[in-house]
Amino acid sequence: MTAFARAETGHVSWEIRSVNQRYLDPGFRIPDNMRVVEPDLRNLLRDSLHRGKVDCVLRIEDRGDDLEDPTIDRAQLERLQRLVDHLASVSPNLAPINPLELLKWPGILQEDGVEFETLLETVKSVFQQAVSALVAMREREGAELERVILERLDVVANIVASVRQQVPGMAERQGERLRERLAELTAEIDTGRLEQELVYLAQKSDIAEELDRLDTHVEEVRSTLKQKGAIGRRLDFLMQELNREANTLSSKSIAAEISIQAVELKVIIEQMREQIQNIE
DSSP states (O other), X not given: OOEEEEEEETTEEEEEEEEOOSSEEEEEEOOGGGGGGHHHHHHHHHHHOOSEEEEEEEEEOOOTTSSOOOEEOHHHXXXXXXXXXXXXXXXXXXXXXXXXXXXXXXXXXXXOHHHHHHHHHHHHHHHHHHHHHHHHHXXXXXXXXXXXXXXXXXXXXXXXXXXXXXXXXXHHHHHHHHHHHHHTSOSOOOHHHHHHHHHHHHHHTOOHHHHHHHHHHHHHHHHHHTSOSOOHHHHHHHHHHHHHHHHHHHHHOOSHHHHHHHHHHHHHHHHHHHHHTTOO
């Protein structure tokens, strides 16, 4: 579901954006020295969201004298320097490396331990606030989507009821048309064979089961919308089932008016399917 949320505390701020996606696909843009907390952030996100492409951006403003000056991990720097020297030995044409670039390597600069741990906790806390705000926004949009889907379900149910009323006379009218056409022929008609063909035609065009299944799926969608938790994937499946029955109804129809209503059914089901992509 498309949504946006922002949360900040002091010099730490998070922005989270989500767009439609069948599965959860989180992405994080955070400073390298914050990567240590990324697994915890992903777990926090999975606890609250189940679908969507989610982009999470962390910004930490310059804190001036809030933290002590960072120190250099000399052992890590020496290992990195040995690696650079080795590269220079095997590749003499390698361009000189700016010493300042070495300081950008993860783990070279270390901040004060106590202050850094406090910063990590702040990052997680503000992230949780942003996720909660994102979920709240998605829930508000979800309530509106539920209303729209329920309205379309009512239309589907009305179309099914209308088609059901036409079913009893449909086979009879088809049989009458067949008899009228045969009456125009001069050849003798085998009455027994005619009755067999009429029975076969009635069985082939019987749509009672499709109508029953459409009613069942409509009620199942309504029931699913009342459930708590992630329901998006179940609704996806129900839309596929509704569409399958609508296609079968269209293929078995022997009346133009029912064919038109079957097409209308498929249009409405597709509209619901597009909306359901936004539901968690």
